[in-house]
């Protein structure tokens with residue numbers, strides 16, 4: 001394990017994060033930190049009702065406060081041309097009408113922005129914001145999922161119709177069956193960096209923004225649509241993103257407000273959301289109620305599986321995710337039914353949160369698998385092996401690669417699974433009960449399109465450019481790693497520039513696709529560069545007449561012939577002889593139409609934990625996470641990405657829960673003291689194991705995505721371990737001490 | 743030791759005040775005398791409000807940041823965090839919550855870790871502040887910075903300055919004697935990317951190295 005690196009050529013060299021130095025010295029620049037002359041500061045005022053209309057707005061006091069430059073509300077906001085046309089000005093990832101900020105007096109959710117106060121200092125803007133007085137005409141709001149199930153509807157579009165394989169609800173007739181309901185509350189992404197944007201107009205036609213987005217081009221398109229401007233007049237920069245976890249997968253109203261405000265005051269404007277506003281204005285993982293019916297033969301073969309989910313969305317958009325889809329392919333089962341419904345509520349539109357629907361779905365499915373295994377008196381690992389899907393039962397296709405059984409094996413070994421007892425409460429350590437649990441995760445291994453520009457300087461320095469950005473996993477490091485391997489160049493000779501629409505188009509960072517997409521583009525561009533160098537060498541001297549790239553040995557300073565190292569030429573000479581100052585080329589790369597394989601990444605998470613029954617306290621002792629993610633391109637950053645997913649999954653399992661006071665439709669714990677996320681003391685040692693086997697079909701490196709599977713399956717592993725420790729099956733997350741106290 | 747003048751001598755600020763006056767004049771006229779008390783219009787005309795505001799709202803402050811002495815004049819409500827980020831062009835110190843709940847804004851004041859979002863700038867009179875930008879010695883990184891790179895103690899890097907400042911203090915305070923202890927005493931610094939195990943490794947490594955911090 002771990003030795004066969006990609007391209008079957010070099011050993012993996014775990015390289016340090018290439019932007020590490022910038023990050024540890026505080027010189028990495030995030031959206032709100034760009035220096036701009038004459039910058040003004042914005043602060044948003046939110047509605048205090050969850051549904052209704054603004055009756056009156058009094059902004060006079062705010063306008064007169066020292067330093068205030070403007071107060072924008074629906075009464076005086078510039079009319080954005082894209083808003084007037086009605087539908088979809090910002091091309092959202094959802095059906096419906098995205099919120100048009102300051103468009104009219106209608107209120108759809110609590111804390112919806114009703115005014116943007118702009119002043120010459122941050123403090124003055126914050127103070128003046130307190131002086132804006134709004135009066136509302138309240139309407140009856142609905143924020144409670146449970147109380148609105150009768151309004152559940154099938155989302156628009158063919159992808160969300162009910163799915164049926166074999167007989168509907170066949171589990172009901174199985175000899176051994178379970179039928180259970182699982183619930184998880186609203187979770188909020190809460191990246192450490194607040195949602196931030198700076199907008200600066202250059203004249204009337206051009207605007208530059210620095211913003212917290214996972215896709216600079218997507219943001220560019222949204223601004224273009226709202227302001228009806230040509231794309232090339234909009235520059236979007238997002239070089240460093242202080243985490244996002246999905247929160248940056250769309251353009252939010254506050255971003256449009258900032259661009260609008262900057263235009264209005266004729267000065268650059270900075271708008272940073274307050275932490276409270278991060279809970280109400282930039283999406284969430286929807287609350288979901290799931291039902292699983294699952295039945296098996298007495299010897300543990302699945303007969304039928306029914307998976308239903310009902311999730312929240314906003315009252316103005318339909319946000320959807322693949323919550324139930326995992327049940328269609330993870331196990332071999334002849335009869336599968338899935339149903340997915342949405343309930344519109346007076347809340348901001350949700351947005352994919354790491355692992356998205358798959359993580360939600362896996363919590364229910366993998367908890368249910370554990371329950372049925374227990375009912376069958378079977379080891380849950382053994383039960384999974386008996387129902388392993390050797391091919392994709394949903395699409396009837398072979399897997400491009402699937403090494404879940406290896407994950408089971410190595411994870412079980414590492415966590416000490418053989419110590420586990422089938423019966424709960426069998427293992428004790430003093431007052432504490434010990435339990436083991438596991439959960440499986442999966443996510444599609446997608447590849448999109450990316451264009452990479454490469455530049456070879458005379459001194460052998462390589463520059464790679466792509467618009468893709470990095471919210472943390474280490475995109476630049478991955479790109480450097482691939483280029484270094486492909487060219488045989490040392491890492492410090494390679495520089496990556498990214499995170500700006502000034503560079504060639506790349507994908508949005510999301511859905512675990514960046515390594516497959518951009519990595520493949522880097523590799524193909526490097527291959528093209530080598531071919532070009534061979535061609536130029538042929539022109540530069542007779543010794544290299546008609547050579548091909550494979551006849552050459554590439555080093556960081558120049559090339560030589562494979563068969564005779566003394567025949568060589570330095571890059572500066574090569575370029576000079578060809579009359580070039582540098583060698584540049586650009587390649588677009590995307591997946592070939594590939595329908596003959598089903599492509600997924602898989603993960604298996606093992607958890608050992610202890611529960612203290614008198615207090616209900618849970619301590620996780622050890623986590624082992626195994627990933628079948630094809631070739632691991634950048635081992636060091638990949639391991640960190642896995643650990644990060646595990647931490648997120650522990651948060652989901654044990655603490656995260658945005659509580660709404662339904663009387664007012666507002667969150668009560670909208671801050672980081674009351675909305676609990678894992679802190680250092682909550683996290684045990686985490687061992688990460690990679691199968692690290694090349695997938696022959698996904699992309700030239702043979703990699704598959706990692707970002708989502710790092711989290712998918714963690715929460716059920718924790719819940720299953722809690723059951724194994726205590727005999728208590730907690731089907732409603734988070735598993736807080738009150739649910740375990742005896 | 744270098745000395746920097748007060749930030750509000752920036753010529754931009756004059757332009758800014760002018761803009762404010764014109765705005766007031768303008769808006770006063772527009773909103774008519776009925777709503778704008780006459781003394782306000784008058785004040786706006788003569789820029790008295792701005793002068794009064796500066797007089798009442800600004801307090802002199804002298805402090806040292808990363809070895810540079812600053813003589814400033816700040817509003818009393820400005821936090822140390824916003825002073826660093828918005829006025830002293832030191833955005834390495836991060837804002838994650840502004841409420842003392844996340845640790846992203848951790849700096850050292852007279853050698854001890856402090857949440858700069860919970861500290862008013864004017865309370866730092868005569869004190870020595872060290873931020874992430876002040877740790878390295880030229881090109882020579884601080885051992886804690888080296889260790890964070892070596893152990894990959896971060897992903898997005900946003901909590902990192904706070905983690906590093908806290909990590910150094912954690913060792914100085916004598917709270918890094920075991921991994922458990924480090925975890926406990928580093929729990930005021932949230933890392934949403936979940937780099938905790940590597941942060942613990944980095945701190946343990948520096949502690950083991952026995953560097954004078």
Ligand code: FES
Pocket residue numbers: 836837838839840841842843844845846847848857858859860
């Ligand atoms: S910004 Fe100071 S503790 Fe969060």
Ligand code: FES
Pocket residue numbers: 192242243472895896897898899900901902932933934935936937
């Ligand atoms: S590295 Fe992203 S929050 Fe810690």
